[in-house]
Amino acid sequence: MKYGIAIFPSKKIQDEANSYRKRYDPHYALIPPHITLKESFQADDDSIHEIVTELRQIANQTNPFPLSIHKVSSFSPVTNTIYLKVEPVEELMHLNKRLHQGSKIPDTQTYAYIPHITIAQKLSDDEYSDVFGSLKMRDFNMEETVDRFQLLYQLENGSWTVYETFRFGKE
């Protein structure tokens, strides 16, 4: 089964992200707005239990950290993806690193980690220019605290279901 790990921001940020995703992101209906912490990986029923144990240890060793969003950015020219840029605070970068270094968790990281919330993707070049042109001038002012991450699995239709929540700090 295919699993992934993500942070869901607050309803406020999700509602804001969805106002763009609804029009510009074909994945709008497959998963709520999120920050991917770990790209999808395969795990069978046995190994996922060991991975869950390891994820719980990692969550226990993580302290809540700030989530700050001030602007949009893009992965152009690689892809026409526009995203809310999440400030790469040390705790977030460290958490991402930890989620690729476990003894059971597969290391699926292939690129440098750029924390973000996708709000538009698979745009035509013209759409991309229009949307990014209007959004890049906007200031965003979103600040909150992250205190958990979620392990999800993917269904056959491409949508994601949460399997388990991991809250930071000692339970």
Add this chain to the structure above:
Amino acid sequence: MKYGIAIFPSKKIQDEANSYRKRYDPHYALIPPHITLKESFQADDDSIHEIVTELRQIANQTNPFPLSIHKVSSFSPVTNTIYLKVEPVEELMHLNKRLHQGSKIPDTQTYAYIPHITIAQKLSDDEYSDVFGSLKMRDFNMEETVDRFQLLYQLENGSWTVYETFRFGKE
């Protein structure tokens, strides 16, 4: 904010349910296939923390129980809703009851609890007769174990995000 409590069955059951929901359930994109344990209720940021504490206590006191599905049923003539009928085992009925009796959890139950996974709703009378006519003859044979429930909140677009997972038994 509007919250709800649900059980997500395994990927296998969700994929099966989605094969019908895709065509017959306008809520298909808003939430994965689920068994509602508690209808939506309002809670503010302060009270949800107390409710979470109470939910954790309830989960600690709950043992894993069997989830069995053998046939479809319907809420007709009240509504043209078709669902996978979930066997009302004692543990499930008790859990539902507990989730309406807390000191902090609001009692939102207005009807007798009928555990189910909706696969079709808001059908025209003709569609309903067609779909239910063909499904009611089918035997389903789904058996698994439930070991958790999820607290979700609703976004402005009507979709649901998981806030926290509650696994049964002592942590």
